[in-house]
Every structure is written in structure tokens, then in C-alpha cells.
Amino acid sequence: MTDTLLEQCRKLHAEIEWLQELSGKEFTRDPRGARDQQRMDERVAGRLGKVVESTQKLKKFYTEGTDFYDTRLEELTEISGTKTFQVYFQKVKELKENQKAAQVFQFAAKPDEVDVVVSKQWSGPEWQGRFLDLHSFHIEYQNLFKQNELNYKKYLQTFHHFHRIPNKHAQYQLYLDKLLNYLVDFWNRTHPIFQATKVIKALDAEFREQWDAAEVDGFRRNFNQEKLKELESKPIGSAGALGPQPLSDLPNVELYDIVTLKWFKNIGSLEGHRKGKKYLKRQEKIKNNPDFHFALAFKEAQVSLFAGLLEDTVVRTVEFVEKRQTKSYDEVRMEIEENENENDSDDGSDEEEDPSTIYNPLQIPVDFDGKPIPYWLYKFRGLNRYFDCEICGGRKYRGPMSYERHFSEWRHAHAMRTLGIPNTKDFMWITKVQDALLLWSKIKDRKKDAVWNPADEEVEDAQGNVFNRPTYENLHFQHSLI
Numbered sequence: 001m002t003d004t005l006l007e008q009c010r011k012l013h014a015e016i017e018w019l020q021e022l023s024g025k026e027f028t029r030d031p032r033g034a035r036d037q038q039r040m041d042e043r044v045a046g047r048l049g050k051v052v053e054s055t056q057k058l059k060k061f062y063t064e065g066t067d068f069y070d071t072r073l074e075e076l077t078e079i080s081g082t083k084t085f086q087v088y089f090q091k092v093k094e095l096k097e098n099q100k101a102a103q104v105f106q107f108a109a110k111p112d113e114v115d116v117v118v119s120k121q122w123s124g125p126e127w128q129g130r131f132l133d134l135h136s137f138h139i140e141y142q143n144l145f146k147q148n149e150l151n152y153k154k155y156l157q158t159f160h161h162f163h164r165i166p167n168k169h170a171q172y173q174l175y176l177d178k179l180l181n182y183l184v185d186f187w188n189r190t191h192p193i194f195q196a197t198k199v200i201k202a203l204d205a206e207f208r209e210q211w212d213a214a215e216v217d218g219f220r221r222n223f224n225q226e227k228l229k230e231l232e233s234k235p236i237g238s239a240g241a242l243g244p245q246p247l248s249d250l251p252n253v254e255l256y257d258i259v260t261l262k263w264f265k266n267i268g269s270l271e272g273h274r275k276g277k278k279y280l281k282r283q284e285k286i287k288n289n290p291d292f293h294f295a296l297a298f299k300e301a302q303v304s305l306f307a308g309l310l311e312d313t314v315v316r317t318v319e320f321v322e323k324r325q326t327k328s329y330d331e332v333r334m335e336i337e338e339n340e341n342e343n344d345s346d347d348g349s350d351e352e353e354d355p356s357t358i359y360n361p362l363q364i365p366v367d368f369d370g371k372p373i374p375y376w377l378y379k380f381r382g383l384n385r386y387f388d389c390e391i392c393g394g395r396k397y398r399g400p401m402s403y404e405r406h407f408s409e410w411r412h413a414h415a416m417r418t419l420g421i422p423n424t425k426d427f428m429w430i431t432k433v434q435d436a437l438l439l440w441s442k443i444k445d446r447k448k449d450a451v452w453n454p455a456d457e458e459v460e461d462a463q464g465n466v467f468n469r470p471t472y473e474n475l476h477f478q479h480s481l482i
Contacts, residue, residue: 045192
């Protein structure tokens with residue numbers, strides 16, 4: 001025996017009420033940590049999704065047409081007429097005959113019957129949504145643009161810097177599609193209540209206004225050098241000890257072509273490119289269709305938006321990458337196993353502690369467990385002292401170990417190359433630009449004096465007269481002509 005139409009509607013209404021009540025109770029309690037907050041959001045989002053699904057079914061029942069109203073009228077007439085009790089006992093008899101007597105008094109839905117079970121799929125490096133997993137995109141980016149020197153940490157900080165893309169070709173657009181899909185999916189998994197569709201919808205109108213006003217850099221107008229400097233000086237993940245990035249290798253905006261979205265090495269190659277047939281065809285297409293690059297520009301804007309919204313996650317990922325570089329393989333493997341086997345019980349004992357509750361007025365660096373290192377170790381390593389390096393753009397290094405190590409790192413070496421000075425051991429502990437230039441000038445003078453000059457060679461003739469080599473050869477030549 002199947003449920004009547006009225007019974008189906010009643011069950012759906014009861015289910016919706018239970019789900020709304022459970023969602024309301026969920027918001028009345030305080031989560032015990034970031035992971036508990038995430039699980040709470042997932043349960044609420046699942047319940048709200050089920051409410052929407054049940055509401056759509058009810059809407060279909062109520063708006064289906066005359067058949068629904070006729071069936072509903074027949075059922076109401078049947079249970080409200082003079083034969084109400086006769087119909088009731090007849091239905092009870094049918095239930096008993098079909099061995100369904102246990103279901104006679106289950107008129108209201110129970111919480112455990114209507115509640116949802118949410119299971120999210122996370123990759124290993126994501127650690128249940130704590131970090132981003134952009135390893136595959138980092139490898140694809142390196143293969144596309146042959147940038148093998150770009151490490152994963154640098155990529156995390158600058159993957160939204162689209163002005164550094166040398167050529168925005170079709171393969172780059174495929175890479176951008178996959179990157180955007182991953183960021184949207186990660187946002188939806190970590191923010192189940194506030195879905196990405198709402199964020200993109202808010203961005204759409206704003207971006208369309210900027211596009212129509214020709215204010216989108218790199219597409220409707222050329223890049224501005226000052227804006228590039230502002231963007232480079234504040235990359236994602238630059239907070240704390242990471243510091244700002246160097247600005248010496250910024251591209252020259254005069255070498256960018258706004259039609260083909262390419263960077264060139266010099267003005268000559270750019271001018272030659274603008275005389276080609278492909279360039280003229282692309283220019284004609286853009287004139288006929290002002291929205292030729294709109295889809296690509298909007299995708300880059302979405303990636304930049306989600307990169308900003310997920311900035312805290314990116315910073316945690318960068319810090320985690322730095323910590324892993326100091327660990328052995330066994331330590332990393334054990335840490336992954338502990339995270340995978342972590343008990344998700346509701347007692348709160350294994351919940352992640354809120355870092356804001358840790359009292360750390362001296363800003364002592366935290367250890368791998370998320371707590372500040374011991375104070376004696378903090379003083380022993382000299383982390384209370386800061387060392388400035390003018391050559392690196394006034395960058396400060398915390399502690400003598402990081403200060404000594406930076407002389408062999410890429411930042412200091414690049415700054416020395418910019419000054420035209422080789423980064424050798426002679427310039428160890430030199431941090432002032434003027435001191436480095438003076439020392440380089442003395443080294444060049446010393447090397448110049450040490451170089452042997454053939455003109456200084458002395459030669460003696462048959463009479464015992466001593467001449468330098470050029471004078472001797474000149475006199476010998478004149479004597480041979482006589």
C-alpha cells in the first residue's frame with residue numbers, strides 16, 4: 001500500500017520543519033575549533049540543500065495542475081465525510097494484513113530519519129581543507145613557460161600575477177580553466193554555506209563596468225608601472241617573515257602588446273611583430289568585437305578574487321611548505337599518517353586549538369606543533385635580533401643564522417648582479433651598497449695592477465743597451481732598412 005498524496009505532502013512538510021529546527025540548533029552552539037566549524041557548516045549546508053529539494057517536490061505537487069487538486073479533493077472528501085471512521089479502520093486493517101502494523105503510528109518524521117550525512121573528499125596535501133594543493137598546477141606552469149627555477153613556494157605567492165605571463169596562448173587558457181575550477185571547488189568545500197556562485201555573481205557586475213569603461217589592465221588598456229609595483233610589493237603570503245618581493249625584475253610595460261597579449265624582449269621585436277599579418281588580423285577582430293578577450297579577462301579576475309579570499313589558506317600553505325623543508329622523510333610520513341588517522345570524536349580533545357588564544361606578546365616563532373618555541377632557545381638562536389641588508393632592498397633578517405644564510409641565497413645574488421658585482425666570498429658580510437661598490441673598485445684596481453703588460457718587457461741589444469719591447473722592435477726594424 002502506497003502513501004496517499006496528502007500523506008506524501010505531510011511527510012515532506014514534517015521533514016522540512018525538522019531540518020530547519022536542526023539547522024537552528026546547530027548555530028546556537030560554539031564550535032571547538034576550525035575543523036568543528038567546518039563540519040558544522042557542512043551539516044547545515046547539507047540540511048539546507050535537502051530543504052530546497054523537499055520544497056521543490058512540494059512545489060511540483062501544488063503546481064502540477066488539475067489532477068493534483070482532483071486527487072486532493074477526493075482524499076479530503078473521503079476522510080472528512082460520514083464514513084471517516086469506516087475508512088480509517090479499513091486502512092488499519094489493510095496495513096495489518098500487509099504486515100505493516102509497525103508503521104501505523106509513525107506519523108511524524110524522526111530527526112535521525114531526515115538528517116544528512118556529509119562526506120567531503122580531500123586530497124592528502126589539502127589536510128581536510130587546511131592547505132591548498134597546487135602541485136599539479138605548479139608543474140604545468142613550469143612546463144608551459146619553461147620556468148624551472150620557480151619553486152613551489154614562490155608559485156604559491158605569485159600564481160595570481162598574470163602580468164608575468166609571457167604569452168597567453170590557448171594552452172595557457174586551458175591551464176587557467178583548470179586552476180579556476182580547482183579554486184571554486186576548494187572554496188565550495190571549505191565554505192559550504194556561502195557558495196562560489198554568489199561570489200562570482202557579485203564580481204560579474206563590477207567587472208563588466210570596468211570592462212566597458214576600458215579600465216582592465218592588460219586587455220582594454222596597457223599595464224601601469226605603478227600598479228605593477230604595488231601588486232608585486234604585496235604578494236599573497238607576504239605577511240610576517242616572508243616579506244615583500246624584489247621589484248628589480250619587473251617587466252617593462254612598453255614591451256607589452258595589448259592585441260596579442262605578449263611580452264617582448266626589446267622594442268625592435270615588438271615593432272616587427274606589429275607589422276605581421278597575424279597581428280593585423282587579430283587587431284581587426286578586436287575592432288569588430290570589443291569583447292574578444294572578455295572571457296579570458298573575466299577568468300583571470302575570478303582567479304585573483306579567490307586568491308584574495310583564500311589568502312589565509314595560502315599563507316598557511318606557504319608556512320607549511322617552509323616547515324616541511326626542515327623535516328626528514330620519516331617525520332613527514334608520520335605527520336601525514338597521524339593526520340589521516342586523527343580521531344574525529346565529539347569530545348573536542350583532538351580539535352585544533354585556536355591560534356588566537358595562545359599568549360605570545362614577544363612574537364616568538366612557533367614550532368611545528370603550533371606553539372611558541374622555548375624562550376631559552378629563542379635567545380640562544382638570537383631570534384630577538386634583526387639584521388638589515390641595504391643591498392637586498394632594506395630587508396630585515398631575524399637571527400644570525402638566517403642573516404648569514406641569505407648571502408648565498410638568490411635574493412642577495414640577484415641584487416649583487418643588479419649592481420654589476422659578482423657575489424663572491426670577498427663580499428661576505430657586506431650589506432651597504434656604497435661599501436660593496438668601493439670594495440669592487442679596489443678589487444678591480446688590484447687585478448688591473450696584477451695583469452702582465454707585454455709593453456713592459458725589457459730587451460737588451462748586442463751593445464748592452466736595454467730597451468722595452470716596442471722600442472727595441474722599432475729600432476731593429478729601422479736598422480734592417482739601412
